[in-house]
C-alpha cells in the first residue's frame with residue numbers, strides 16, 4: 028500500500044516512509060492510496076483477540092512493507108503492557124456501552140497509538156541504522172503517552188516541552204518521573220502556545236531539522252490513526268454480539284479529530300458502524316462544521332476536558348480530502364483560504380456523522396448521574412461524549428461511548444461533580460513523591476535549540 032498527500036504535492040511513498048515523514052513534505056497529511064474494503068473478512072474477524080485483529084487490520088495498510096512475523100511482534104509488544112486482557116474492554120452503563128480505552132501505561136487512549144508508534148519507530152530505525160530525535164510540545168496528555176511510548180528505546184531521544192506550572196500536577200509527574208536516559212523533559216517559562224510556536228520555528232528550519240534528525244509524534248502521524256482503527260472494529264463486533272444488532276453508533280469525545288477520523292476509516296472499510304457522534308465541549312468548531320458546513324475558528328475556552336480545548340483540528344484536512352471526493356487541489360486551495368481567513372464553507376452534510384456539544388454544566392451532571400445511577404465513574408472527556416450520546420439515543424441502534432481517559436487523571440473535576448474525592452488508580456498512587464527530572468528553560472527558540480544541541484552532543488547520538 029502506498030501513501031499520498033492530501034495536497035497532491037509528493038510522489039507516493041511506502042508505509043515506512045509515511046511513518047517517518049509524519050507531515051507530508053508538501054505540508055499536507057498522508058493518506059493510504061485507497062481504503063481497503065474488508066466486508067468479506069468481518070465474519071472471520073469478529074472472534075479474534077485484540078492483537079490478532081490488530082494484525083489483520085494493519086496488514087491491509089502495511090502490505091508487504093513489513094514482513095507479517097515482524098508486524099505481529101510489534102503489535103504484541105505494544106499491547107502486552109496494558110492492564111486488561113482484552114486491551115479495550117466494553118462495559119455496560121445504563122443503555123450505553125462504554126469502550127474503555129484507558130488501560131495503557133498513562134491511562135489515556137493515546138497510549139493505544141503511541142505504544143505502537145514507539146515500537147514501530149524502533150523497528151524502522153534499527154533496519155535503517157538511523158537515529159530519531161523527537162521534539163514535542165504538550166498541554167498535558169500527549170506528552171506522557173509519547174514519553175511512555177519511547178522510554179528506554181534504542182536510537183531514539185525524546186524532548187517534550189510543557190508549560191511550567193500550567194499542566195496539572197498529575198500530568199507533570201507522569202512525564203517528569205520517567206527517568207530513562209533518552210527522556211528529556213523541558214518546562215518552558217511560558218504557555219502551551221509558546222511551546223507550539225517554538226516547535227514550528229525549529230521544524231521550519233530544515234537545516235536544523237536534518238542535522239538533528241528531528242521527528243514529531245503528534246496526531247498527524249498516519250500510524251497513530253492506523254492503531255486507533257482497531258478498537259472501532261473490536262467494539263462494534265462485541266456490542267453487536269451482546270445485543271443481536273447488526274450495527275452500532277459510536278460517540279467520540281473530539282479535539283484534534285484523530286480518534287474519530289480512525290472511526291471514519293473503520294466505517295468506510297465496512298465495520299458494522301451506522302454513524303459517528305462527534306462530541307465537543309464549548310470549543311465546538313467541529314460540531315458547528317458538521318451542523319452547518321462552515322469551518323470557522325473561534326476563541327479557545329479552558330474547560331474540564333482540556334485535551335479537547337482545541338479550535339483548529341489537525342486531522343480535519345484528511346476528512347476534507349474524502350469529503351471533496353479525493354480532490355487534492357481543492358483541499359490545497361481550501362486550506363490556504365482557511366489559513367488566510369480562518370473560515371471555509373463546504374456546505375452540505377455527511378450522513379456518517381452527527382455532532383453535538385456538551386457544556387461544562389452537562390459534563391458535571393453526567394458524571395454525577397452515571398456515578399449515582401450505575402456506579403460508573405466517567406472522566407470529564409468521556410462525560411462530554413456520553414452527554415452527546417444521550418441526545419442521539421436511538422432504540423434501534425446500540426451506542427458505544429469511547430472512554431478516552433481514566434477518571435483518576437482528573438480528580439478535581441470528579442470531586443466538583445460528585446462532592447467526593449474518590450477517583451483513584453494504583454498507577455498514580457504516590458506518584459507525587461517519586462523522584463523526577465526536568466530542565467527549566469526560557470520559552471525561546473534559541474534556548475531550546477542550544478539545549479538540544481548540548482544533549483545530542485553529550486549523548487553522541489548526533490548523526491555525522
Ligand SMILES: *Cc1c(COP(=O)(O)O)cnc(C)c1O
Pocket residue numbers: 135136137168169246280281282283284285286287334335408409431432
Ligand atoms: C487527546 C484526547 C482527546 C481528543 O482526541 P482527538 O484525537 O484529539 O480528537 C479526548 N480525550 C482525551 C482524554 C484525550 O487525551
